[in-house]
Amino acid sequence: MVKIVNHPLIEHKLTQLRRKTTNTRNFRANLNELAGLLAYEISRDLPLKEVEIETPVSDTISNELSQDLVLVPILRAGLGMIEGIASLIPDARVGHIGIARNEGTLKPEPYYEKLPVGFENAIIMVLDPMLATGGSASAAIRSLKDQGARIIKLVCIVGAPEGVQKIENDHPDVEIFLAALDKRLDENGYIVPGLGDAGDRLFGTK
Ligand code: PRP
Numbered sequence: 153m154v155k156i157v158n159h160p161l162i163e164h165k166l167t168q169l170r171r172k173t174t175n176t177r178n179f180r181a182n183l184n185e186l187a188g189l190l191a192y193e194i195s196r197d198l199p200l201k202e203v204e205i206e207t208p209v210s211d212t213i214s215n216e217l218s219q220d221l222v223l224v225p226i227l228r229a230g231l232g233m234i235e236g237i238a239s240l241i242p243d244a245r246v247g248h249i250g251i252a253r254n255e256g257t258l259k260p261e262p263y264y265e266k267l268p269v270g271f272e273n274a275i276i277m278v279l280d281p282m283l284a285t286g287g288s289a290s291a292a293i294r295s296l297k298d299q300g301a302r303i304i305k306l307v308c309i310v311g312a313p314e315g316v317q318k319i320e321n322d323h324p325d326v327e328i329f330l331a332a333l334d335k336r337l338d339e340n341g342y343i344v345p346g347l348g349d350a351g352d353r354l355f356g357t358k
Pocket residue numbers: 226227228229230251252253254258260280281282283284285286287288289315341350351352
């Protein structure tokens with residue numbers, strides 16, 4: 153259930169994210185643009201309904217999206233993906249899940265959650281640039297499912313094999329979208345080659 157989305161623009165923008173000299177401003181811009189490019193692929197199978205409309209010329213039957221969409225960024229770094237996706241799907245509502253990975257144990261520590269009313273009937277896109285051990289994404293998906301969510305897609309920029317394996321084990325029904333599947337995790341749980349600490353680079357906190 154993992155899909156690596158290939159496109160020359162995705163590869164180009166990912167290179168800007170990976171480069172350690174990319175500053176906060178350019179990191180933020182490239183992350184949002186990448187998320188927008190991924191959105192095109194993620195939304196490929198969204199359900200449609202027929203509606204009757206009038207064009208300036210005649211009546212016709214045309215298609216519109218038929219199901220609510222909810223974006224759920226995992227704080228903080230997932231926030232950097234919202235604008236890019238919402239620019240293509242402006243009616244999407246947004247929930248937030250705050251999870252910090254404990255730097256010693258690498259275990260996820262949830263600290264905040266606010267979800268839109270009726271989210272359980274929507275198609276939910278969980279957003280996080282980094283899928284490392286997979287602990288944070290798996291915990292977010294578990295929380296959504298425990299509250300009734302049924303259709304969940306996980307959208308990340310860079311994944312490690314360990315994280316993909318964890319999501320496939322814990323949530324085999326969840327489709328995973330990545331811009332790149334990297335080699336491995338290092339001894340600190342960072343993705344190699346990766347792009348460093350996405351939250352710190354996005355917000356300029358280090
Ligand atoms: C990072 C990243 C993911 C998580 C990935 O967030 O944005 O949420 O680590 O690691 P995992 O797959 O091993 O759980 P972090 O906890 O550093 O928080 P931040 O976004 O606030 O910097």
